[in-house]
Amino acid sequence: VQSSGTNTTALSIKSPRGLPQRATTLLETMEKNLEKEYNTSTDALSIETYNNVLEMWALSHEPHSNTRADSIFRRINNGNSNNFIEPNADTLRIMIRELCQICIGSRSEHVNTKLDIVNAQKKGNPVFQATGHLMKMQALLENGSQEYEPSLEDYLMIFKAWGAVADKRNSAKRALNILRKMENLNMNRFTEVKPNAECYKYVLKAISGSRPKFMTDMGELVEILLSDMEKNGLTPDSECFSYAIRTCCKEAHYNSSPPQEVYDDALRAHSILEQMENMYYRSGSVVVRPTSYDYNNVIKAWSMCTINDAAERAETLLTKMENKYNDGDALLMPTKESYVNVITACWQYPTPQMQIDKTMSIFERMLLQYKNGNHSCKPCVESYNRVISVCSSNNFIDASDEDKSKSLKCVLDMVNRMRQSNEVELNSKTYHLLLVAFGTLLEKDSQELAKSVESIFSKCCSEGLVNNKVLRSFKRLAPNDVYRRCVLLNAVRDFASSDGLYLPLEWTRYVDGNRPIVPFTMEGNSMHKQYHAVQEHKMRRLRKRKNQQLLRGGRMK
DSSP states (O other), rough: OOOOTGGGGGGGOOOTTTHHHHEEEEEEEEHHHHHHHHHHOTTTOHHHHHHHHHHHHHOOOOOOOOHHHHHHHHHHHHHTTTTTOOOOOOHHHHHHHHHHHHHHHOOOOOOOOOHHHHHHHHHHHHHHHHHHHHHHHHHHHHHHHHHHGGHHHHHHHHHHHHOOOOTTHHHHHHHHHHHHHHHHHHHHTSSSOOHHHHHHHHHHHHHTTHHHHHHHHHOHHHHHHHHHHHTOOOOOHHHHHHHHHHHHHHHHOOTTTHHHHHHHHHHHHHHHHHHHHHHHHHOSSOSSSOOOOHHHHHHHHHTTOSSTTTTHHHHHHHHHHHHHHHOGGGOOOOOHHHHHHHHHGGGGSSSHEEEEEEEEHHHHHHHHHHHHGGGGGGOOOOHHHHHHHHHGHHHHHHHOOOHHHHHHHHHHHHHHHHHOOOSOOOHHHHHHHHHHHHHSSOOTTTTTHHHHHHHHHHHHTTTTOOOHHHHHHHHHHHHHHHHHHHHGGGEEEEEETSSSSOOOOGGGGGTTTTOOOOBBBSSSSSSEEEEEEHHHHHHHHHSGGGGHHHEEEEEEE
């Protein structure tokens, strides 16, 4: 097998099954013979021999091929007293390709197990090693070794791998450092290789997958990258803009962001979306075209903003989506996420009356879309819950009695619609929001409030949806005698799990879906780890695994 070096066509070739193992066995035999004979001749064992074996592993569909290739590379790199072979440029290129393919997942599923690919994507160890090889090539290039000049394909493999790795702490920083180093080498005339649009796209993808707490000023950074592309004569495609918008949306949702920074991020996302639209209308060929995903991200960013005209901007974008979809643009089809995010933004309107009217108007528009055949707007429990949340926000604490009464009617209307629907069921969050709504809209310590929260909690108990938020909200709102009658007197003692008091299991039977019923303490804390049913559930899942079905009672089946 001849080493292909930087030939990208080799990616589509695969080694016959079992060939890499046989080649590795022969290589080990040659190494042992060389040690016995103390032969220092490089003709007996050359770097091309190692490269050919590494190439077989890189092109193979064998399990754990990256581990086998790495062990061979370490033998080259470390060597011994009788082996003076050093890795060359082709060796490093083969290792870069081999390590990056694990994270990219470009092989078939049986190359590595799904668990191996997921672990590689989470930890980023293979691409971290590949980045080290690339940095070594860059350093050697700066020292005058022109044969170590990284190719564009080498850079693209690294960028693509960092974009695929689910390392939210380091992936964006690593990819950005490689990009800046690539630009510097080109500016200082060390190489003619310079970043293309694909390089910038994968760096933007890595940034969009990062967390704002690990990387500051992400919104400004993506703006700079898009500006650099324009300066270098590169045209961003739809994915570049989408990653940039997603990044701005993520930073706007970061909890520690001040209100002004949230507004700046939302405005930045909006301006990038407008830039996409302008490029679409100016271009004769469809290279850039916004989709409903981009609109939803911008609307989501505006929904987190608490200053200026954020709610109006979010509703304007939704109206534009509806108009374009009605004109035949299927890519801008509104989804339930579009309406839910606009409903979330409605609490920013200045008066409670406007909040109620706008919220109900947006909700009715979503129902109309679904009725007209847009099945992506099918109402879900979250859409109903979001309406209840807006109608019981803190803005209604000092509202007039008329506004509170109108808001309470909207809340009850949402509950009645959910009861009458065959497609939506109330969940624990719904009951929690109902308790909060009645606590906000009814007079504190009133008899009406006591009766209402008791009725809501009793219904939640009968449906098995009591969780910690429901219990704590009920404890905060209910009078002491009501709480004692409804909760304390119904507490049970579960000797199998602990000596403490717990809520009845029937109250929490549907909180975790199909998982085993877990008791809650009187403070609302679940006993997942200590409860025997959970341990038995874990053991049943373990025994159902394919590689565990052979084991029964410590013996092979």
